[in-house]
Amino acid sequence: MTAPLAIELVGIDKRFGSVRANKDIDLKVAKGSIHGIVGENGAGKSTLMSILYGFYHADAGEIRVDGRPVTIADSQAAIALGIGMVHQHFMLVENFTVLENVILGAEGGPLLAGGVARARATLKRLAEDYDLKVDPDAVIEDLPVGLQQRVEILKALFRGADILILDEPTGVLTPAEADHLFRILKVLRDEGKTVLLITHKLREIMAITDEVSVMRRGEMVATRQTAKTSMGELAELMVGRRVLLEVEKQPASPGRPVLQVENLTARDGRGVDVVRDVSFEVRAGEIVGIAGVSGNGQSELLEAIAGIRPVRSGAVTIDGTRLDLARNPVDAAAMRRHGLAHVPEDRHRMGLVTSFSEYENAILGYHRDPAYGRGPMLDIGAIREAARAEIEKYDIRPPDCLLRTAGFSGGNQQKIVLAREIERDPVILLVGQPTRGVDIGAIEFIHKRLVALRDAGKGVLLVSVELDEIRALADRVLVMFDGRVVGERAPETDESELGLLMAGAAQEAAE
Amino acid sequence: MFDTLILILDSTVRLATPLLLAALAGLYSERSGVFDIGLEGKMLGAAFAAGAAAAVTGSAWAGLAAGILVAIALALVHGFACITHRGNQIVSGVAINFLAIGLTALLGQDWFRQGGRTPPLSGDGRFTNIQLPFAEALRDVPVIGGLYSELLSGHNLLVYVAFLAVPVTWWVLFRTRFGLRLRAVGENPAAVDTAGISVTWLRYRAVICTGILCGVAGTYLSVAQSAGFIKDMTAGKGFIALAALIFAKWKPVPVMFACLLFGFLDAAAIRLQGQEIPGIGEVPVQAIQALPYILTVVLLAGFIGRAVPPKAGGVAYVKERT
Ligand SMILES: Nc1ncnc2c1ncn2[C@@H]1O[C@H](COP(=O)(O)OP(=O)(O)OP(=O)(O)O)[C@@H](O)[C@H]1O
Ligand SMILES: [Mg+2]
Numbered sequence: 001m002t003a004p005l006a007i008e009l010v011g012i013d014k015r016f017g018s019v020r021a022n023k024d025i026d027l028k029v030a031k032g033s034i035h036g037i038v039g040e041n042g043a044g045k046s047t048l049m050s051i052l053y054g055f056y057h058a059d060a061g062e063i064r065v066d067g068r069p070v071t072i073a074d075s076q077a078a079i080a081l082g083i084g085m086v087h088q089h090f091m092l093v094e095n096f097t098v099l100e101n102v103i104l105g106a107e108g109g110p111l112l113a114g115g116v117a118r119a120r121a122t123l124k125r126l127a128e129d130y131d132l133k134v135d136p137d138a139v140i141e142d143l144p145v146g147l148q149q150r151v152e153i154l155k156a157l158f159r160g161a162d163i164l165i166l167d168e169p170t171g172v173l174t175p176a177e178a179d180h181l182f183r184i185l186k187v188l189r190d191e192g193k194t195v196l197l198i199t200h201k202l203r204e205i206m207a208i209t210d211e212v213s214v215m216r217r218g219e220m221v222a223t224r225q226t227a228k229t230s231m232g233e234l235a236e237l238m239v240g241r242r243v244l245l246e247v248e249k250q251p252a253s254p255g256r257p258v259l260q261v262e263n264l265t266a267r268d269g270r271g272v273d274v275v276r277d278v279s280f281e282v283r284a285g286e287i288v289g290i291a292g293v294s295g296n297g298q299s300e301l302l303e304a305i306a307g308i309r310p311v312r313s314g315a316v317t318i319d320g321t322r323l324d325l326a327r328n329p330v331d332a333a334a335m336r337r338h339g340l341a342h343v344p345e346d347r348h349r350m351g352l353v354t355s356f357s358e359y360e361n362a363i364l365g366y367h368r369d370p371a372y373g374r375g376p377m378l379d380i381g382a383i384r385e386a387a388r389a390e391i392e393k394y395d396i397r398p399p400d401c402l403l404r405t406a407g408f409s410g411g412n413q414q415k416i417v418l419a420r421e422i423e424r425d426p427v428i429l430l431v432g433q434p435t436r437g438v439d440i441g442a443i444e445f446i447h448k449r450l451v452a453l454r455d456a457g458k459g460v461l462l463v464s465v466e467l468d469e470i471r472a473l474a475d476r477v478l479v480m481f482d483g484r485v486v487g488e489r490a491p492e493t494d495e496s497e498l499g500l501l502m503a504g505a506a507q508e509a510a511e
Numbered sequence: 512m513f514d515t516l517i518l519i520l521d522s523t524v525r526l527a528t529p530l531l532l533a534a535l536a537g538l539y540s541e542r543s544g545v546f547d548i549g550l551e552g553k554m555l556g557a558a559f560a561a562g563a564a565a566a567v568t569g570s571a572w573a574g575l576a577a578g579i580l581v582a583i584a585l586a587l588v589h590g591f592a593c594i595t596h597r598g599n600q601i602v603s604g605v606a607i608n609f610l611a612i613g614l615t616a617l618l619g620q621d622w623f624r625q626g627g628r629t630p631p632l633s634g635d636g637r638f639t640n641i642q643l644p645f646a647e648a649l650r651d652v653p654v655i656g657g658l659y660s661e662l663l664s665g666h667n668l669l670v671y672v673a674f675l676a677v678p679v680t681w682w683v684l685f686r687t688r689f690g691l692r693l694r695a696v697g698e699n700p701a702a703v704d705t706a707g708i709s710v711t712w713l714r715y716r717a718v719i720c721t722g723i724l725c726g727v728a729g730t731y732l733s734v735a736q737s738a739g740f741i742k743d744m745t746a747g748k749g750f751i752a753l754a755a756l757i758f759a760k761w762k763p764v765p766v767m768f769a770c771l772l773f774g775f776l777d778a779a780a781i782r783l784q785g786q787e788i789p790g791i792g793e794v795p796v797q798a799i800q801a802l803p804y805i806l807t808v809v810l811l812a813g814f815i816g817r818a819v820p821p822k823a824g825g826v827a828y829v830k831e832r833t
Contacts, residue, residue: 016831055705056831076707091702093695094822104695105706107688115688155706 003030005067006163006194007052012061014047021047023218025061029163029211034185034195036205036226039215039238040439042409045198046088048215049165052196053085054078065163076105081163084156088167088198090148092140098151099123099136102158119158126157130184144295145172153184164188165196170204171437174293174465175499182208200439202231202245203468214238239441249451252475254283257317258459259305259340259428264314264325266304273312274300276483282428282459287450289474289491290463293502297483298463299345302432305461306342307335308350319427336365341421345432345463351417354406358396359387361405362420390419395445411442418446428459435469447473467498517657519778524666525736527774528673529554529728529745533752534759534766535673535680536724540586542684542761543717544697544823549589549604550725551749552611557582557729559615562629562740563622565636565733574636574734579726585611586722587715594714597827608749616742627742629733638667638735669731674767676724681763693717697821700828710828728752754807760818773803 007029014022021044029035039045050056052063054072063070065081072078078085092101099119108115120136127133132150140148149169156164166185170178185195185208199205205212206226213223214237222237235243259282266275274297282288292298303309304325305316311325318338323330332342344350352361363372363383371386373379387401394415396408405413414434421429431450435443450473454460464470470477471491479487479501487501533550540547557578565574585607592598592606619627646664650656684690692713696703700710732748733740755773759765780799787793 053705054707074707074709075705079707085705087705091699091705093698093702095698096695100691100695101702104691104702105708107691110688112686112688112691 084161583722
């Protein structure tokens with residue numbers, strides 16, 4: 001290869017305590033290219049990129065930018081070298097405006113007034129050049145994640161980044177938003193900028209990158225030209241074994257209804273109806289998928305059925321027991337006793353107490369189960385026993401039930417929640433975003449588990465913003481838009497037809 | 512009636528001043544994400560240092576300098592424990608309060624042997640009241656005379672400093688680079704770090720600002736309001752200031768109104784002491800003195816809007832978990 005290198009990493013090594021997150025890593029990134037980085041959860045991708053961005057310091061190794069060896073002492077140094085980064089977890093001040101976030105650290109003088117005016121002009125120009133429109137005076141916490149990410153990109157461009165690192169940018173985006181992002185990345189590349197893209201989605205790698213590097217357990221295992229590799233090969237390199245990219249399942253044989261939802265209406269925190277008059281049913285032995293662009297009431301629907309969110313009107317029937325939730329609210333614990341299990345969308349906020357040990361999380365919400373203790377006392381031995389069994393069955397790594405849950409990678413945390421809910425043998429399982437931020441090895445496993453649950457005669461209600469996931473798993477697809485179910489389709493339905501429904505096209509046509 | 516009101520308001524201003532200085536002090540630290548329940552201790556330490564220095568040198572200005580230096584030193588101890596060593600901010604604050612109570616009593620007795628007091632100050636040893644221009648001439652004009660000559664004029668320098676600190680703090684917080692970064696680091700230190708700004712240095716600077724204002728607050732107590740340091744003379748003002756800060760949701764201008772309100776309650780309590788109110792009888796002073804705390808609890812319970820503290824407050828910034 002003859003193109004000059006924008007970045008060269010030589011022998012990068014990084015430890016966090018006893019964890020060796022990066023082992024002797026070499027990486028070459030050509031100038032003016034889009035370079036993908038893939039790897040399982042915890043492979044060390046974010047760590048490597050954060051070292052390049054000066055957020056962490058490597059224990060050993062050399063960094064060269066544009067051919068010159070450099071020391072990157074802090075992010076300021078990286079920014080000065082023209083490196084910008086969009087972090088996996090956004091680095092935004094939530095109660096600041098877009099403009100304030102953009103200028104933070106690049107204010108252009110001790111007083112804000114002059115810098116703000118200049119930044120406003122620059123932002124306007126960038127927004128037009130790259131089709132990155134955001135209201136500069138909007139407050140971050142009021143913006144949907146897609147727009148928050150634009151702010152992150154604008155932050156990097158505002159600082160004049162020539163090398164842009166994006167760490168799992170599409171995890172939170174809808175397909176349309178992701179397409180938009182990729183168009184921007186291509187424009188940037190065509191301008192001669194270099195893009196480093198971390199993602200779990202091999203389809204994206206194939207669609208947009210020029211080269212791709214694969215990491216596994218802290219090591220760089222391969223770099224390929226995208227045109228000369230395949231999703232299958234990349235998956236195998238990542239996991240170290242062959243991976244099924246398709247979900248294998250037999251046609252469903254639905255039985256009796258296990259979940260019936262009648263005219264459910266629920267509000268969000270601001271008192272706006274976000275679930276409006278929703279009715280459907282899930283039968284035993286089928287997976288019903290709810291597709292929709294995030295923020296159209298799917299999350300609230302799951303929470304309302306699970307007993308976490310107050311219901312304004314409507315009823316829910318679980319396995320024949322009718323619960324008039326509006327008149328007699330039922331809490332999550334009671335819902336569980338009726339046979340409902342719930343894997344919440346946001347595992348950190350609602351699924352786990354990350355400062356607890358794994359075994360404590362493994363019984364969260366089921367701690368009153370007589371199998372785990374008598375009266376107010378917990379039987380720690382029995383709980384750990386059960387937790388170890390789940391760890392083995394779900395291949396949770398590292399296999400240590402005493403470890404603090406925060407120490408597990410995202411995919412493994414998700415497995416802990418899934419194991420807890422599925423192993424309780426529910427009649428109906430609600431799952432939200434089961435594979436968000438999870439690597440392909442774990443996705444394959446989680447999908448298999450959900451299908452196995454279905455085949456065991458249970459009902460599954462699946463909410464996901466990944467259309468691919470819905471189409472692969474569901475036996476029936478409901479599309480939600482603006483709080484209502486706007487249509488039911490077979491999973492084989494054309495992607496663009498589903499996309500139109502998700503965008504509310506049916507609604508508008510009817511009006 | 513009008514004259515009584517003016518009198519109560521006049522003492523409101525005097526009583527609100529140390530609260531205001533301390534609350535603004537706390538605002539800098541807490542907005543940067545370092546909670547500080549050690550305002551009381553810093554104020555007490557500063558009051559003692561100021562009283563002692565003014566007594567020895569005979570200069571109020573030397574007292575002010577000593578007060579500020581001691582408060583900054585205590586603030587840096589807090590910073591060293593919480594920022595550098597990521598210690599628990601509450602524990603460190605409590606420790607500073609105890610340290611200040613103990614040390615001021617011990618050193619006071621050892622140095623001056625007057626039962627923990629510092630020698631009484633007079634003349635240049637105190638900040639005396641300043642008459643604003645034309646205050647004398649306007650004194651007898653109805654209403655305006657009362658408002659201008661009594662209420663606005665005739666306070667010592669530090670009172671004006673305190674009220675001037677309100678717009679200055681607002682300006683610093685919302686119109687300067689330092690203020691932007693300060694507010695950011697209290698909400699999301701990682702965002703500040705990835706923007707290439709040192710979280711540690713920024714928080715230290717915030718804590719130093721806290722020290723300076725606590726120093727002025729302490730000096731006010733011993734060198735302006737009274738003529739010398741008296742043991743435990745802060746008497747919980749640091750905590751009331753903290754309550755005012757929370758009550759005002761960590762915003763400078765509301766902080767001023769909260770402090771004026773709490774100062775007014777204090778002034779009213781003093782005024783009503785031992786007096787019969789027709790129909791009610793004698794009002795227990797303690798009931799009025801407890802009001803700032805009760806109001807703050809009511810606020811925290813969510814009855815009057817919501818007090819959302821800086822999001823990263825109370826936790827040290829840890830980048831690598833090892
Ligand atoms: N700040 C930190 N302190 C301690 N350990 C860390 C820290 N950040 C990461 N690690 C550990 O380093 C390893 C690599 O983590 P890293 O976040 O780089 O993985 P990743 O490839 O980005 O994974 P994911 O796909 O889940 O984002 C993991 O074992 C993780 O637990
Ligand atoms: Mg990562």
